[in-house]
Amino acid sequence: MDLGIQGKTAFVAASTGGLGLAVARSLAAEGARVAITGRRRERAEKIAAELEADGHSVVAIEADLSKPDGVAAAVERTEELLGPVEILVLNGPGPKPGAASALGSDDIAAAFEQLVKPHHALVSRILPGMRERHWGxxxxxxxxxxxxxxxxxxVSNTGRAALAGYLKTLAAEVALDAVTVNMLLPGRIATDRVAELDQAAAKRRGTTPEEIQLESRKTIPARRYGEPEEFGAAAAFLCSAPASYITGVALRCDGGLIRSL
Known part of the structure; x- marks a missing residue:
């Protein structure tokens, strides 16, 4: 299938590792011009060099999206090098684990600061151009x-649910402008983040990460953790031209982990 994104400019937030990098690789493989972004400049440059060596069109953008001027600087640099952003992938590091009963006011504020505010800033900066071009x-x-x-x-549950509510509302508002807005929900994908969570669970329960992983796999109908490449492929499709009638959707890529439809 031709995904129809050859030459499209993609800004992938936090794409120097984990799921962000998996998405960036998949978009680049489909011919998109991709901005590899993150706080680690040397890491971004290394990834960009590797992808360029494979014939892909990518640039490295040092970006701290938590800073007030970080979003503007990163988007401006991307558009200077690659042109207007037509594909925006919202992504970022997950907040620290913790129980709901132990949340303080600072934790609630952190949920919005980390998981809503930077993404809203990116959308606010990039969406007007998408609507004007009638594609996004x-x-x-x-x-x-x-x-x-x-x-x-x-903290993660709180902030991500808030982001989902914002994006679902936005999807209906921009559908007539041929801009789609979706979420892709990973289950247990084999990334460093999931490994950290397994280690934290093992420490909390006085066991080993391997035992936690075994228990986790038993809860997944596919009986395994997902591969980042599988997640990236699903993301590339949702960003594609053929996916133009899919919007306002939260698609799970979880091996059947969540038992509801």
Whole structure:
């Protein structure tokens, strides 16, 4: 299938590792011009060089989206090098684990600061151009906690649910402008972030990460963790031209982990 994104400019937030990098690789493989972004400039440059060596069109953008001027600087640099952004992938590091009963006011504020505010800033900066050109794709990397809140991840559950509400509302407002807005919800994908969560669970329960992983796999009908490449492929499709009639959707990529439809 031709995804129809050859030459499209994609800004992938937090794409120097994990799921963001998987999405960036998939978009680049489909011919999109991709901005690899992150706080680690040397890491971004290394990834960009590797992808360029494979014949892909990519640039490295040092970006701290948590700073007031970080979003503007990153988007301006991307558009200077690659042109107007037509595909926006919202992504970022997950907040610290913790129980809901232990949340303080600072934790609630952190949920919005980390998981809503930077993404809203990116959308606000890039969406007007998409609407003017009558084509755009906005995709947020979420969590299965949006559908079924995850134990001991209260801050993440709170912030990601808020982001989902904002994006679902936005999807209906911009559909006539041929801009789609979706979320892709990972289950247990084999990334460094999931490994950290497994280690934290093992420490909390006085066991080993390997035992936690074995228990986790038993809860997944596919009986395995997903591969980042599988997640990236699903993301590339949602950002594609053929996916133009899919909007306002939270699609799970979780091996059947969440048992609801």
């Amino acid at each position: 794709r906005i995709l947020a990397v979420g969590s299965s906690g949006v559908v079924s809140p995850l134990p001991n991840l209260a």
